[in-house]
Amino acid sequence: MQSRLRWxxxxxxxxxxxxxxxxAELDDALLYGVASRDATKAAAFAGEFGAPIHxxxxxxxxxxxxxxxxYIATPxxxxxxxxxxxxxxxxxxxxxxPFTLNARQGAEAIALARARGVFVMEAMWTRFIPAIVAAQDLVAAxxxxxxxxxxxxxxxxxPFDAQHRTFNQALGGGALLDIGIYPLALAQLFLGPISAISAQAELGQSGVDEQTSFSLRHRDGGISQGLCSLRSRTPWEATLMGERGTLRLHSPMFKPERLTVHNEQGxxxxAVPHLGNGYRYEVEEVNRCLRAGLRESPRMPLDDTLAALAAMDEIRRQIGVRYPGE
Incomplete structure (x- = not known):
């Protein structure tokens, strides 16, 4: 394998x-090529970021x-x-x-990857942010x-724009898949498998969810609540609640750099800063796994990806959002 993995x-x-x-921040990774259905866009992107091929x-x-x-970065x-x-x-x-639009699609892709022995990972970058890892350590302690x-x-x-992917049903639009996946992923990471779901939403004129809230009961105990919205600016925070205190993930909760612990001691x-824009950590995990010959990441296992897709399927069933072809 090359000393620098070519992405x-x-x-x-x-x-x-x-x-x-x-x-560009990493010594063991290289942006080698970029593809687009529009060759002009691919050429411009490659020129801007120094990719030798487009x-x-x-x-x-x-x-x-x-x-x-x-790296798949399409809608x-x-x-x-x-x-x-x-x-x-x-x-x-x-x-x-999200890995795919629904659990059926996700299961098909995962089954093929496992059958072919090809490494696949969902880019849930939040799992690799240093402050999130530190929060897990604090809870475990x-x-x-x-x-x-x-x-x-x-x-x-x-603002509503029928052509924008966020509001476009054909592109998998809506608050849940775009940003609601972050509160859901945190709940899954900290509290584990989900055993029950209750959800409600406000749908927009294009039929996608513009505001969704959900409550989850977790198999091993605990309840979580998530809110996502394309209509209002929320605090972008997360609070973990334990028997002895709370742990706050300061804004933005998907890549925090500050945590606050409140317990009997006060x-x-x-401070848990991250480097660059925060995306390097998931790249480092992929590179580590590939060099170790792994087919899945132990930090972001495919079973967790599939479970999150199943949870979003159920939330969409309850709020009445279906995508073309489902």
Missing amino acids: GILGTGGIARQLAQAL YGSYAALLADPQIDVV HAQHHALLLDCITAGKPVLCEK GEIGRLQGLQADFGFCQ SREI
Whole structure:
């Protein structure tokens, strides 16, 4: 394996730019190529970020033997087909969240990856942020006692635009899949498997959820609550509640740099900064796994990805959101 893993990016949008910036920070990773269905966009992206190769189709990138690992940065609705294409081509994959539109698609991609022995990981970058790891350590050390609950929110006001992917059903739009996945992922990470779900939402004129709240009961004990919104700016915070105190993940909760512990000993704030834009940590995990010959990340296992998709399927069933083809 090369001393520097050569990454290829499918897509040239905002999230692709974030990962390209992260790749530039690392000594063992190289942005080798970028693909878009618009060759002009691919060329501009490659020029901006110093990628030596650009492609006018996704298939051309996947056919290049120089590409060691692929990042899928396209809109949600394209993830499933591109995952299958990457896996069939034998390319290890980091796929932007949500992994697929639903659990059926996710299960198909995961089954193929496992059958072919190809590494695949969902890009739930929050799991790798240093402050999130530190929060897990604090909970495990008993700083707030046995964990009993979690509250988390992520919302902002985005003016309606029927053509924007966020409001477009055909592209898997809506608050839940785009940003509600963050509170859900935190609940899953800290409290474990979900045994019951109750959800409600306000749907917009395009039929996607513009505000969704959900309550989860967890199999091993504890209740969590999540809120996501495209209509209001929320605090972007998360609070973990234990028998002896609370642990606050300061804004933005998906990549915090400050934690506050409040227990019988009082309150203390802990600074846990991250490097760059925070995306480097998931890249480091992919590189580590590939060098170790792993087919899944123990930190972001595919079973957790599938469980999160199943939970979002149930939330969408309750609030009445279906995507074309479902």
